[in-house]
Amino acid sequence: xxxxxxxxxxxxxxxxxxxxxxxxxxxxxxxxxxxxxxxxxxxxxxxxxxxxxxxxxxxxxxxxxxxxxxxxxxxxxxxxxxxxxxxxxxxxxxxxxxxxxxxxxxxxxxxxxxxxxxxxxxxxxxxxxxxxxxxxxxxxxxxxxxxxxxxxxxxxxxxxxxxxxxxxxxxxxxxxxxxxxxxxxxxxxxxxxxxxxxxxxxxxxxxxxxxxxxxxxxxxxxxxxxxxxxxxxxxxxxxxxxxxxxxxxxxxxxxxxxxxxxxxxxxxxxxxxxxxxxxxxxxx
Numbered sequence: 001x002x003x004x005x006x007x008x009x010x011x012x013x014x015x016x017x018x019x020x021x022x023x024x025x026x027x028x029x030x031x032x033x034x035x036x037x038x039x040x041x042x043x044x045x046x047x048x049x050x051x052x053x054x055x056x057x058x059x060x061x062x063x064x065x066x067x068x069x070x071x072x073x074x075x076x077x078x079x080x081x082x083x084x085x086x087x088x089x090x091x092x093x094x095x096x097x098x099x100x101x102x103x104x105x106x107x108x109x110x111x112x113x114x115x116x117x118x119x120x121x122x123x124x125x126x127x128x129x130x131x132x133x134x135x136x137x138x139x140x141x142x143x144x145x146x147x148x149x150x151x152x153x154x155x156x157x158x159x160x161x162x163x164x165x166x167x168x169x170x171x172x173x174x175x176x177x178x179x180x181x182x183x184x185x186x187x188x189x190x191x192x193x194x195x196x197x198x199x200x201x202x203x204x205x206x207x208x209x210x211x212x213x214x215x216x217x218x219x220x221x222x223x224x225x226x227x228x229x230x231x232x233x234x235x236x237x238x239x240x241x242x243x244x245x246x247x248x249x250x251x252x253x254x255x256x257x258x259x260x261x262x263x264x265x266x267x268x269x270x271x272x273x274x275x276x277x278x279x280x281x282x283x284x
Contacts, residue, residue: 008062009036010086012053012077014111017042020065023091037062044068045111047076054080064088069111123169131166134173135159140184143173144192148268150174151183151246152198153238154229155208157256157264161198164265170272177242179228188249194275196268197246197253202236204257209235 009028011020017040028036039060041053050073057064057080064086068074074090081088096107127147133139134146136159143149147170150158158174165172173193175183187195209230228234246253252271256264 005033006035006037008039008060010039010041010053010057010060010062010064012041012044012050012064012066012068014043014045014068014070014073017067020067020091024065044073045070047073050076053077057081057086058084061086065091067092069107120169124167127169127171128163128166130171131162131173135162137175137184139173140175143184143187143190145171146173146193147171148173148272149187149190149193149195150198150268151177151195151242151251153177153205153235153242155205155212156198156200157261158198160261161256161264161268164261165268168265168269170269177238177245179234179238179241183245192279194268194272195249195251196271197242197251198256198264199239199243199253200255200257202232202239205235205239206230206232 009024011017011024013020021038021040024036024038028034037060039056039062041049041056044050044053054077061084064077064081066074066077066088067090068077069092078088100106130142130145134142148165150162150172151174152158154176158176162172162174175187177183213230243253254264254267259267
């Protein structure tokens, strides 16, 4: 049973369930003090599979969201939810209705159609392979092939932001800015990639570096904990120099102090769109 400050969220999908999870979490996050207990049911494509899901819903009643396209399964799910008194909603139905009205065409009713092995899929795989090979300053010789190059001192979320961008099909390299260590040769000569500096407040970086040290063992933890790595003044100097470095080259910066990875990536993608439009205009 759910408590007065929580509820059960049943997410039923005939594909991976990623869309449902994203929608459910975005909506639930707007209700402070109330938590959701997620039940995710991916790849539900048969009556037998749906029957097992309905047994779960009956044992833990709550709100039901779904992304099913088979009419038989939809009718079965909605009918049973009505009997159980559970609110039930298709998150795609309003979008399908709008598209049908605008395009004058019917949907294909193909489960998981967005995950087809098309050109976009292989572009994302290529971007992910590139990004993993160019993480944390590796393979600096291939930077010209990047869509985006992220710069920043340690603990400015370069790697997770890079991976998120790669999953959006953006080939991303990231380079750490380390005191007394020059950046890769030729970085300032790159014309194709968008170069973006990630910065944060010294206080946030120090806190994250302390957390990193707590996760390390042995000599490495001792060396980092005793040195300038977590010294507030030294970190403040690192951040200031990274800002100056980007400013000298005219590279934009993003302050990630209060941003999620998703928000940082969205800003980078917006910058990349402008960067590509500018390059296209210059080429004409």
